[in-house]
Amino acid sequence: MADPAYRRKISRQLNKGESLHALKRDLLYAHEGTIRARHLEQQTEQAWCLTLVTNAVVTFTTGYYGLAVESMRRTGRRIDEEVLAHISPAHSENIDFFGAIDVDIEGDIEGDLAQLGPTGYRPLRVSDTLV
Known part of the structure; x- marks a missing residue:
């Protein structure tokens, strides 16, 4: 411990572990961060669902972090690998917990796909916050 x-x-x-726990608490907001099922099987199901959603958020955020880093490097910004090693995708600032998600099965899929960039992702929202 002296080092x-x-x-x-x-x-x-x-x-990093605490940020992952905070993300899980945010995702479980409807029950104020607690698992309230009475039976072990239901508790296990709720925990697995939370794990699945947490992994989806982390994967989504990681993908966009990669796109952002690649975009910044293309513009000539130098980004140290040492700095990237300290970034955690376990945050919830990019999630709208109170919004509605409309799924239109018979909708205009071609129109939705046209909104995606050449990478297959939505375009990055670029703000020049780094000087």
Whole structure:
């Protein structure tokens, strides 16, 4: 515990774990972050659903982080791999928990696909926050 570099490494890992727990709490907002099912089987189902949704959010965010880093590098920005090692995609700022999701099975799929960029993702919202 006397090694400062080791303490920083452990602290970063704890912070990443805490951000993942915070994301799960945010995703489970309807029950105020608690599992309220009475039977073990129902509790297990709820936990697995939470895990599935959490993994989907982290995967989605990771994909867009990759696109953002690639876009920034194309514009000439230098992004250190050491800095990227400390970024965690476990956050919920990009999620609208109170919005409605409309699924139109018979809708205009071609129109929806036309809104996607050449990468197959929605275009990045670029704001020049880094100087």
